[in-house]
Amino acid sequence: RKEVEQDPGPFNVPEGATVAFNCTYSNSASQSFFWYRQDCRKEPKLLMSVYSSGNEDGRFTAQLNRASQYISLLIRDSKLSDSATYLCVVNPVDSNYQLIWGAGTKLIIKP
Amino acid sequence: EAGVVQSPRYKIIEKKQPVAFWCNPISGHNTLYWYRQNLGQGPELLIRYENEEAVDDSQLPKDRFSAERLKGVDSTLKIQPAELGDSAVYLCASSPQNTYQETQYFGPGTRLLVL
Numbered sequence: 001r002k003e004v005e006q007d008p009g010p011f012n013v014p015e016g017a018t019v020a021f022n023c024t025y026s027n028s029a030s031q032s033f034f035w036y037r038q039d040c041r042k043e044p045k046l047l048m049s050v051y052s053s054g055n056e057d058g059r060f061t062a063q064l065n066r067a068s069q070y071i072s073l074l075i076r077d078s079k080l081s082d083s084a085t086y087l088c089v090v091n092p093v094d095s096n097y098q099l100i101w102g103a104g105t106k107l108i109i110k111p
Numbered sequence: 112e113a114g115v116v117q118s119p120r121y122k123i124i125e126k127k128q129p130v131a132f133w134c135n136p137i138s139g140h141n142t143l144y145w146y147r148q149n150l151g152q153g154p155e156l157l158i159r160y161e162n163e164e165a166v167d168d169s170q171l172p173k174d175r176f177s178a179e180r181l182k183g184v185d186s187t188l189k190i191q192p193a194e195l196g197d198s199a200v201y202l203c204a205s206s207p208q209n210t211y212q213e214t215q216y217f218g219p220g221t222r223l224l225v226l
Contacts, residue, residue, distance in 0.1 A: 004153075008151070034214075042219070043202060043217035043218060043219055043220055044154065044202075044217050045217070046214045046215070049214075087153050087154075089153075098156055098159070098167060099156070099215070101153030101154050101155070102153050103151060103152050103153050104151075104152075104153055
């Protein structure tokens with residue numbers, strides 16, 4: 001089993017819809033979690049950190065489920081500009097701060 | 112504030128040739144990372160520096176890859192000799208300190224094609 005797993009997609013979603021995707025992680029001791037966004041042929045950029053209580057930033061909501069070992073990202077009222085690959089990142093703590101990156105979920109918003 | 116700078120942006124070489132990538136991190140960032148990203152995959156850490164010290168190079172293929180960060184600022188990653196399988200995007204990132212909550216800031220990457 002991979003340490004961090006994501007559905008590669010692509011998720012094809014009409015503009016204005018709500019879309020959600022999950023990321024599962026294998027190390028139950030993991031302490032910090034992030035969602036990064038990567039546009040085509042660009043570098044990854046931090047979208048949001050994921051806190052135990054869940055957090056929201058505008059149209060984006062991230063949640064952590066420790067019992068089932070997954071994090072989720074919800075995008076409401078999706079925009080064409082949300083089209084990108086969303087990378088899940090986990091810090092297993094016992095790996096000396098080495099972040100473990102998922103392969104990403106590709107999202108395509110259609111007009 | 113200037114971001115992470117990398118050069119060159121693109122490089123095409125023949126197999127068995129050497130190649131070098133350069134990175135200048137954000138000013139004041141002590142931690143510097145080199146990643147390799149293959150198509151359809153997430154970034155894979157090659158080496159991490161704290162100032163001028165390489166603190167994690169467990170994923171660096173040491174038979175052909177080398178890196179240095181003299182004076183704890185900019186860094187160079189070298190491949191010698193390059194193999195076909197080295198074709199990928201090489202990303203440099205930096206962060207103020209390496210804590211588990213720290214955001215990493217990436218440069219635009221160097222896209223390497225080995226023929």
